[in-house]
Amino acid sequence: xxxxxxxxxxxxxxxxxxxxxxxxxxxxxxxxxxxxxxxxxxxxxxxxxxxxxxxxxxxxxxxxxxxxxxxxxxxxxxxxxxxxxxxxxxxxxxxxxxxxxxxxxxxxxxxxxxxxxxxxxxxxxxxxxxxxxxxxxxxxxxxxxxxxxxxxxxxxxxxxxxxxxxxxxxxxxxxxxxxxxxxxxxxxxxxxxxxxxxxxxxxxxxxxxxxxxxxxxxxxxxxxxxxxxxxxxxxxxxxxxxxxxxxxxxxxxxxxxxxxxxxxxxxxxxxxxxxxxxxxxxxxxxxxxxxxxxxxxxxxxxxxxxxxxxxxxxxxxxxxxxxxxxxxxxxxxxxxxxxxxxxxxxxxxxxxxxxxxxxxxxxxxxxxxxxxxxxxxxxxxxxxxxxxxxxxxxxxxxxxxxxxxxxxxxxxxxxxxxxxxxxxxxxxxxxxxxxxxxxxxxxxxxxxxxxxxxxxxxxxxxxxxxxxxxxxxxxxxxxxxxxxxxxxxxxxxxxxxxxxxxxxxxxxxxxxxxxxxxxxxxxxxxxxxxxxxxxxxxxxxxxxxxxxxxxxxxxxxxxxxxxxxxxxxxxxxxxxxxxxxxxxxxxxxxxxxxxxxxxxxxxxxxxxxxxxxxxxxxxxxxxxxxxxxxx
Amino acid sequence: xxxxxxxxxxxxxxxxxxxxxxxxxxxxxxxxxxxxxxxxxxxxxxxxxxxxxxxxxxxxxxxxxxxxxxxxxxxxxxxxxxxxxxxxxxxxxxxxxxxxxxxxxxxxxxxxxxxxxxxxxxxxxxxxxxxxxxxxxxxxxxxxxxxxxxxxxxxxxxxxxxxxxxxxxxxxxxxxxxxxxxxxxxxxxxxxxxxxxxxxxxxxxxxxxxxxxxxxx
Numbered sequence: 001x002x003x004x005x006x007x008x009x010x011x012x013x014x015x016x017x018x019x020x021x022x023x024x025x026x027x028x029x030x031x032x033x034x035x036x037x038x039x040x041x042x043x044x045x046x047x048x049x050x051x052x053x054x055x056x057x058x059x060x061x062x063x064x065x066x067x068x069x070x071x072x073x074x075x076x077x078x079x080x081x082x083x084x085x086x087x088x089x090x091x092x093x094x095x096x097x098x099x100x101x102x103x104x105x106x107x108x109x110x111x112x113x114x115x116x117x118x119x120x121x122x123x124x125x126x127x128x129x130x131x132x133x134x135x136x137x138x139x140x141x142x143x144x145x146x147x148x149x150x151x152x153x154x155x156x157x158x159x160x161x162x163x164x165x166x167x168x169x170x171x172x173x174x175x176x177x178x179x180x181x182x183x184x185x186x187x188x189x190x191x192x193x194x195x196x197x198x199x200x201x202x203x204x205x206x207x208x209x210x211x212x213x214x215x216x217x218x219x220x221x222x223x224x225x226x227x228x229x230x231x232x233x234x235x236x237x238x239x240x241x242x243x244x245x246x247x248x249x250x251x252x253x254x255x256x257x258x259x260x261x262x263x264x265x266x267x268x269x270x271x272x273x274x275x276x277x278x279x280x281x282x283x284x285x286x287x288x289x290x291x292x293x294x295x296x297x298x299x300x301x302x303x304x305x306x307x308x309x310x311x312x313x314x315x316x317x318x319x320x321x322x323x324x325x326x327x328x329x330x331x332x333x334x335x336x337x338x339x340x341x342x343x344x345x346x347x348x349x350x351x352x353x354x355x356x357x358x359x360x361x362x363x364x365x366x367x368x369x370x371x372x373x374x375x376x377x378x379x380x381x382x383x384x385x386x387x388x389x390x391x392x393x394x395x396x397x398x399x400x401x402x403x404x405x406x407x408x409x410x411x412x413x414x415x416x417x418x419x420x421x422x423x424x425x426x427x428x429x430x431x432x433x434x435x436x437x438x439x440x441x442x443x444x445x446x447x448x449x450x451x452x453x454x455x456x457x458x459x460x461x462x463x464x465x466x467x468x469x470x471x472x473x474x475x476x477x478x479x480x481x482x483x484x485x486x487x488x489x490x491x492x493x494x495x496x497x498x499x500x501x502x503x504x505x506x507x508x509x510x511x512x513x514x515x516x517x518x519x520x521x522x523x524x525x526x527x528x529x530x531x532x533x534x535x536x537x538x539x540x541x542x543x544x545x546x547x548x549x550x551x552x553x554x555x556x557x558x559x560x561x562x563x564x565x566x567x568x569x570x571x572x573x574x575x576x577x578x579x580x581x582x583x584x585x586x587x588x589x590x591x592x593x594x595x596x597x598x599x600x601x602x603x604x605x606x607x608x609x610x611x612x613x614x615x616x617x618x619x620x621x622x623x624x625x626x627x628x629x630x631x
Numbered sequence: 632x633x634x635x636x637x638x639x640x641x642x643x644x645x646x647x648x649x650x651x652x653x654x655x656x657x658x659x660x661x662x663x664x665x666x667x668x669x670x671x672x673x674x675x676x677x678x679x680x681x682x683x684x685x686x687x688x689x690x691x692x693x694x695x696x697x698x699x700x701x702x703x704x705x706x707x708x709x710x711x712x713x714x715x716x717x718x719x720x721x722x723x724x725x726x727x728x729x730x731x732x733x734x735x736x737x738x739x740x741x742x743x744x745x746x747x748x749x750x751x752x753x754x755x756x757x758x759x760x761x762x763x764x765x766x767x768x769x770x771x772x773x774x775x776x777x778x779x780x781x782x783x784x785x786x787x788x789x790x791x792x793x794x795x796x797x798x799x800x801x802x803x804x805x806x807x808x809x810x811x812x813x814x815x816x817x818x819x820x821x822x823x824x825x826x827x828x829x830x831x832x833x834x835x836x837x838x839x840x841x842x843x844x845x846x847x848x
Contacts, residue, residue: 612767612771619768623732626736
């Protein structure tokens with residue numbers, strides 16, 4: 001336990017030290033997360049092996065009092081993405097040597113360390129005040145990280161959207177904790193009373209919305225697709241891989257704090273998860289900005305995790321503890337795995353963005369030849385996120401899938417109904433994810449460059465490839481070895497099949513190379529097809545590739561189309577562009593906030609600018625309060 | 632004797648809300664200051680601290696503050712409140728309402744049983760506070776606002792004096808100093824406002840609010 005408190009202090013120290021104007025201050029900032037990884041991982045593994053529970057109480061000065069800190073298996077699971085992604089992202093960020101990143105006055109490392117310290121505090125605290133303190137630190141520092149490029153207009157908009165979303169969320173979380181707290185004197189989780197079922201449901205709903213806003217569950221996801229493209233790649237990796245998971249951690253913690261669950265809580269989690277997964281992947285499919293695509297895919301994956309949790313709660317309520325446990329295990333595995341491959345993808349996206357300066361998929365292409373290692377790592381990430389064996393995305397979804405099938409045998413009709421819903425959603429999501437990431441990987445790395453920037457780009461420096469390599473390697477290793485952890489569950493068979501698969505693929509690759517070497521080869525332009533006047537523009541575009549699907553799911557999205565038809569006898573240039581936007585953000589929240597704004601403007605006369613009138617308001621309120629008190 | 636003083640204070644408040652001349656207002660405030668600061672001497676047994684405090688308070692409230700106000704008046708060149716937001720008869724009516732409210736408060740607060748002071752003594756400070764607030768709200772000249780503030784402050788001081796709250800020498804002196812500085816600063820502010828805008832009409836200061844920053848009137 002002590003090690004984590006020490007690490008929090010260390011991260012804070014590194015954060016503040018990186019603010020000093022001394023030589024090597026950035027290095028200190030980078031060392032913080034790396035030291036945290038080195039110091040924290042052994043403790044996490046010890047915990048995972050021993051499955052025990054460590055508690056410690058520390059007496060803090062006045063507002064806090066005696067605070068409990070706890071480190072259990074749930075904290076340990078969520079600690080893995082934090083330490084791992086934090087470390088790799090810090091390494092990656094440290095190796096970016098483009099001048100625009102090194103401008104003073106952007107204390108990235110200060111906020112980065114603060115963010116990690118805040119999340120670490122959340123994960124180990126068993127005390128309302130400490131938890132909320134960590135939550136606030138996390139929210140604030142991530143806000144500043146998102147606003148790194150604050151000179152751009154859209155970045156500021158994204159920052160404001162995130163700021164509003166996160167603060168509405170924290171308001172609900174505080175309310176939930178206050179209700180859970182009741183009349184108890186101290187703030188430790190252990191002294192909470194068991195709330196009665198009505199109150200418990202209110203607490204659950206408040207916490208679900210509050211934490212769901214952080215986790216990015218639909219319809220509270222609106223900040224994600226704005227914030228992730230705005231932030232630098234490695235920051236997005238931490239936001240998506242770690243911070244969104246903290247939202248899930250909050251939901252799990254609230255479920256653990258309340259011993260008795262209602263079945264409909266499971267239904268709500270399941271429904272939110274299903275909607276998030278399907279809606280997220282459909283919107284991801286339609287995006288052209290690849291970081292936005294990844295952000296929507298985060299929504300999708302958190303939806304899958306949430307579905308697993310919901311099924312877990314439901315199965316526990318219908319007396320199937322073994323299946324319920326495996327649902328939770330599946331969700332936990334997906335938490336870790338998603339952090340790894342999404343971190344990998346975001347950092348790869350950051351590299352591509354740095355080298356080409358292009359946000360738009362349709363202007364890239366052929367990067368497998370120009371940035372071979374980055375593109376290869378990205379391909380591995382794409383394969384993993386689709387859940388393809390033998391990569392790590394497979395195992396979590398596989399466990400959830402198989403347990404969903406197990407649920408079908410239950411005699412009541414509720415659980416099979418839930419399972420059918422989950423299986424449908426998961427299956428649909430998996431299929432669409434395939435298309436979505438084929439599009440991402442195919443358009444970016446295959447074919448010929450579609451723009452000057454993509455044609456001229458050069459590989460990134462080795463320091464930026466190294467963390468990607470670690471994560472890609474982990475995708476493969478975890479894919480093979482994670483099944484072995486599930487001892488009661490056909491574990492070794494999966495690993496064996498994976499190893500056979502890998503051996504087969506490698507064998508096929510070398511065989512093909514041998515055949516190709518002996519044959520007579522001729523190299524030409526990709527997509528040349530023997531056509532003489534070939535142009536890069538005859539290739540598939542990203543939008544073209546997914547057009548049949550986006551057309552089908554058109555009602556779920558807001559389509560913005562702009563067409564300019566060439567006219568005249570000698571036609572000039574024409575253009576045709578189509579953008580799919582979020583229906584919930586544009587048609588839902590924007591309308592709502594516009595309505596609120598209108599009401600506020602109608603009340604504008606209150607603020608007249610007359611000092612006398614303001615004093616009158618104060619006097620009236622005071623007198624009314626006095627009368628109310630005395631009556 | 633004490634009741635007479637209280638009656639005088641209440642009457643002076645009524646006069647305050649009806650008088651249009653700022654000079655009269657300042658005179659009344661000076662009188663109230665004297666009454667308020669010397670009142671504790673009539674009620675409690677006198678020790679040195681109380682005596683010194685009362686004398687200093689009387690000095691500040693009856694001499695220094697009014698003199699500073701007269702000076703501001705001279706600087707700003709105003710003699711009377713030209714356009715009160717609320718006419719004088721209505722002001723009197725509202726003040727009477729305020730007096731009845733203060734009396735109602737005095738009966739509801741149930742301080743008479745615990746401390747043994749009469750209803751009138753409780754009502755008077757509340758009425759003073761009410762009048763002070765009323766002056767601030769209903770008059771446009773900044774000087775009258777300061778007068779209102781002083782009346783309000785006197786009311787609070789009187790309330791403390793009536794209840795015989797534990798007088799801490801340092802705290803009371805600190806409050807006095809605050810009031811002094813506030814009037815001083817307001818005097819400077821009035822001087823500057825006057826020079827900038829050629830009037831000290833706070834009603835026209837709306838042109839400084841967010842909406843109309845660009846279009847200076």
